[in-house]
Amino acid sequence: MKPGFLDKLLARLDRIDPAEARLLLDRLVREKGFLEQVFEALHEGVIVLDETGEITFINGAACRFFGIDAEHAPGSPLASRLPGLDWATLAKPGKSVSRDLEVFYPENRYLNFYLSPIKPEESSVATVGWVMLVRDLTTTRREAEQTLESERLNALTLLAAGVAHEIGNPLNSLDIHLQLMARKLRKLPPGDRGPLEEHLTTARNEIQRLDTILRQFLQAIRPTTPARERCDLTQVLRDALRLLEPELESRDIAVELDLDDKFPPMELDAGQFQQVFYNLLRNAFQAIGGRGGVIRLGARANDFEATLSIEDNGTGIPPEQMGALFEPFRTTKQSGTGLGLLIVRRVVREHGGEIEIQSEPGAGTRILIHLPRGPKPVRLLEPPVSIIDID
Numbered sequence: 001m002k003p004g005f006l007d008k009l010l011a012r013l014d015r016i017d018p019a020e021a022r023l024l025l026d027r028l029v030r031e032k033g034f035l036e037q038v039f040e041a042l043h044e045g046v047i048v049l050d051e052t053g054e055i056t057f058i059n060g061a062a063c064r065f066f067g068i069d070a071e072h073a074p075g076s077p078l079a080s081r082l083p084g085l086d087w088a089t090l091a092k093p094g095k096s097v098s099r100d101l102e103v104f105y106p107e108n109r110y111l112n113f114y115l116s117p118i119k120p121e122e123s124s125v126a127t128v129g130w131v132m133l134v135r136d137l138t139t140t141r142r143e144a145e146q147t148l149e150s151e152r153l154n155a156l157t158l159l160a161a162g163v164a165h166e167i168g169n170p171l172n173s174l175d176i177h178l179q180l181m182a183r184k185l186r187k188l189p190p191g192d193r194g195p196l197e198e199h200l201t202t203a204r205n206e207i208q209r210l211d212t213i214l215r216q217f218l219q220a221i222r223p224t225t226p227a228r229e230r231c232d233l234t235q236v237l238r239d240a241l242r243l244l245e246p247e248l249e250s251r252d253i254a255v256e257l258d259l260d261d262k263f264p265p266m267e268l269d270a271g272q273f274q275q276v277f278y279n280l281l282r283n284a285f286q287a288i289g290g291r292g293g294v295i296r297l298g299a300r301a302n303d304f305e306a307t308l309s310i311e312d313n314g315t316g317i318p319p320e321q322m323g324a325l326f327e328p329f330r331t332t333k334q335s336g337t338g339l340g341l342l343i344v345r346r347v348v349r350e351h352g353g354e355i356e357i358q359s360e361p362g363a364g365t366r367i368l369i370h371l372p373r374g375p376k377p378v379r380l381l382e383p384p385v386s387i388i389d390i391d
């Protein structure tokens with residue numbers, strides 16, 4: 001509606017004949033309808049109020065935000081629809097206000113509204129009503145909270161990494177001093193030596209354990225981008241196996257290799273994968289209790305992915321434990337760290353892969369590592385043959 005249209009209309013009101021009046025009325029109704037459609041299309045809530053705070057118009061978005069029924073709202077005071085909103089303190093003559101609101105019904109939302117007086121003329125102080133614009137800040141606010149949360153977590157991780165790193169040096173020096181004591185001890189008569197040597201060994205073992213925990217912890221939290229180089233993953237697997245060979249032999253555990261000799265070279269961080277295989281082999285070894293243990297290693301590849309498997313016939317994993325396998329510090333072992341699988345998954349994911357765990361309590365566990373081969377290709381499919389079109 002052009003400004004001044006109503007003024008001109010009012011000035012000519014006595015000279016307008018009924019036919020023309022009808023036309024003008026039609027036009028007014030059409031323009032009102034148009035404006036209402038515009039307001040309905042907005043994502044922002046729009047509420048028009050009279051000077052006492054009674055609702056004269058409310059759009060769909062505002063109804064949704066506040067859980068107000070659009071049909072019955074006009075004519076009722078806004079404050080009665082929104083208990084908690086103190087109309088008298090909000091609506092100060094001639095002043096605009098902007099405030100944040102938290103609503104709990106029909107759902108928990110954070111809103112911001114802007115209440116502005118409607119004056120008949122720019123210069124006028126009299127207010128004939130109010131318009132309220134309402135924006136939904138829920139997602140923005142939640143995102144801000146999440147950012148803050150992850151920043152806090154990052155800071156904590158950094159702090160923990162710093163502390164863990166600092167503990168490394170005194171630990172090292174403790175070990176050296178214990179070694180010196182052990183050397184001096186050897187000069188004592190054998191009768192005095194025995195119990196002291198036992199204490200010393202316990203102390204050194206505990207230091208070893210602390211050192212392992214620290215190293216694994218730092219590995220688990222330190223973000224590292226893989227240094228990729230072309231390598232033969234089956235060879236990396238064999239190298240990791242060699243590190244554990246003495247332990248496997250001492251327990252008579254058989255190792256069966258089923259490695260495809262056409263397994264392709266891949267661009268990977270070989271050092272990180274050696275750690276992955278070592279952690280998995282160690283878990284397999286630890287899961288095997290008595291005699292007759294078998295560890296089976298497999299490597300296959302097709303055009304799209306490479307799959308490596310590490311399988312044992314150990315204790316297996318109970319179903320209720322499956323969901324928490326990758327949680328840090330979750331361990332069922334006396335001297336475990338609960339970080340092994342976490343490191344495994346991180347390395348595999350950093351290489352764009354996924355880890356799959358199949359297990360049956362009492363029968364054994366199979367861990368599969370799926371790695372993509374190069375960028376994932378896409379293939380355009382033939383259009384389907386339509387039965388109707390065949391002639």
Ligand SMILES: Nc1ncnc2c1ncn2[C@@H]1O[C@H](COP(=O)(O)OP(=O)(O)O)[C@@H](O)[C@H]1O
Nearest residue numbers: 283284287316331332336337338339340341365
């Ligand atoms: N091959 C396996 N067989 C049975 N249980 C396993 C196997 N691998 C992992 N687990 C279970 O998952 C837990 C977490 O493993 P991991 O992250 O390597 O930590 P840790 O070996 O220090 O306990 C283990 O404590 C064990 O209960």
Ligand SMILES: [Mg+2]
Nearest residue numbers: 279283340341
């Ligand atoms: Mg482990």
